[in-house]
Amino acid sequence: MGACSSSRSSSSASASASAMDAMALHGHPRPHPAAGPIMPYADADRTLRALAGAAEGFGRHAIGGLHGPLYRVTSLEDDGHGTLRQACRTQGPLWIVFEVSGTIHLHTYLRVSSHKTIDGRGQRVRLVGKGLQLRECHHVIVCNIEVEGGRGHDVDAIQIKPASTNIWIDRCSLADCDDGLIDITRGSTDITVSRCRFSRHDKTMLVGADPTHTGDRCIRVTIHHCFFDGTRQRHPRLRFGKAHLYNNYTRDWGIYAACAGVEAQIASQCNIYEAGRDKKTVFKYMPEKAADRDDVVAGWIRSEGDAFLNGARPCLDDGGPAVFRPEEYYERWTMEPASPALKEVVQLCAGWQPVPRPPDN
Template identity: 40%
Template sequence: MALHLSLLLLLLSLISPTIIHSSHVQDPELIVQEVQEKIYNATTRRNLGYLSCGTGNPIDDCWRCDSKWAKNRQRLADCAIGFGKGAIGGKNGKIYVVTNTKDDPVNPKPGSLRYGVIQDEPLWIIFERDMVIKLKEELMLNSFKTIDGRGASVHIAGGPCITIQYVTNIIVHGINVHDCKRGGNANVRDSPSHYGWRTISDGDGISIFGGSHIWVDHCSLSSCTDGLIDAIHGSTAITISNNYMTHHNKVMLLGHSDSETRDKNMQVTIAFNHFGEGLVQRMPRCRHGYFHVVNNDYTHWEMYAIGGSADPTINSQGNRFLAPNDPNNKEVTKREEWPQSAWKKWNWRSQGDLLLNGAFFTTSGAAASSSYARASSLSARPSSYVGSITVNAGTLSCKQGSHC
């Protein structure tokens, strides 16, 4: 009887108005601590079966328990954590429905994805049905936009993909982005009143160039020409969470070059992602800024997992690193083209990481440096929980009228 009562109290606390029913969620860092403590203080793993949505993933537990998510879509904007927690996307804007897959880079038609993303007003963009969109040129987003793929299977693939350049407050959620190609040497529209000449693009899945307040969540990314997600040229306030990344070489570049000093202000949170099969390197590769790599699952790499140059601060906490069987590639970390006399001063920390199959993390710098406070964006859970936290990484299968 006492056990049943404690479970009931736990369930009631997890679905309290503060976290589930409120239109304004509390400070995301508090949610990380409060929700996960309630979940993992349960007496046994079996007890979690009585909970409706006790994943321990603070983003998911913020919105996925709501069976009316399709009517409350914009509540997602209150659920971000980490450095990108201020990204509101198209919150409080109109719902824009993508109804066709056709793409015109200069004169997009109403109902197309490009027409929605270039508008000046905030928009929450959703999709009428399952669709594959093969863009003719880069998709140039305007500020205050959410691309929300929940409820449909949406693929942006086979052509140039998403570019977030000198804009702010962008959410990309629930989209499959793969097989992205180079575009350019063409005119592309980026607002209702402006289009311009674009040179050759890199072929990234998602390219963030001078952007801020960006959140990429629950996307599945693979097999692009250059990076899956790259952030350069002074981009900052970014969270990359709950994504599933596979079959790619240079996965994620954060920082343009060793000489690009604007990237010293870059702050990026990389949380709850699954770095899966067929990945080679750059998960991520960092320069200059502050990077919090927390509670991710690394099941594959061929060269290394986390790399960097130009004195980035890397705060690795509660990740699970499964090294490949190749005895020459057990090291998680790589310092790119810098001598030990320089990189031994860089603040790279591994705290609570689970290192498997001979994996090892080469730390450096001051273990208690104040830099880590700047590079910490949320509370890490123990690495033993990574499997359950990341089990639903990537796009979700969401049906209206039921929990997502």
């Protein structure tokens, strides 16, 4: 599969902006030429550190290791000189790149400290056995790696908890772990997950731990241009927080596509939900009782411009007006109408990509 090229849409906030530009400013789909859908992050691969601060959505301020030196991973061992683990535990900013391709067998969670960029462009690096753990860390970018086969109790491909902020997960392929693929819980917030591929898994993405963790009301997550490829449920399952989903492609789920638990707010815009042969319910509501409340309530979902294919049933309730408006939090995002062309490009461009490592200018 060749590298996926992209072009970023833009919008004008001037008083003379056209109607199309006004729509784009607020995240609404705008028409583009017949060349096909416009994907985000056109300039992110121009230079090595152009990723810093380039995310769309709630994780847009993540700078990773922007101000740190380059660290070159030269060993595929679990630990020791030149390893990824050594880089991740080093205090202070680092921009981590790989001089080798191959599989790293992790014996324990790989804990990532603050101000790190794990940049897999230019190589193909696969983490197996355990996953990445982001605990009380800030400004982390993880780009273009594969994580699969995480084994053990509570082992996720990427675990973000507690109280981690300004995180961007981009172009990662995640599959087959004993717990989740991405868990975002315990007060972690301002996170973007983009252009990732999720496959061969059951409980895909949990956002918000459980009804006792009322501190998760602060959670804000953006998920866009991701491909949920036959994963069974939780795309995501959300409690308490806010999630903005746009231009994702979810197909052939086993229970439901997305679930709103206690007090959750899900804004679903221009996503493609394609049901499999058996399960057709797209949105599920899960009533629960928050630890500091008396009532048992579910959350709310608002669907705008979503495509429901192969008999997919939205099963929406009337709670859409209770859902936050993304434009109240950020001005713009790259979003296309849900279309066959968008479906094709998300399948092609989500997950690990064979892109070269850009120069570090």
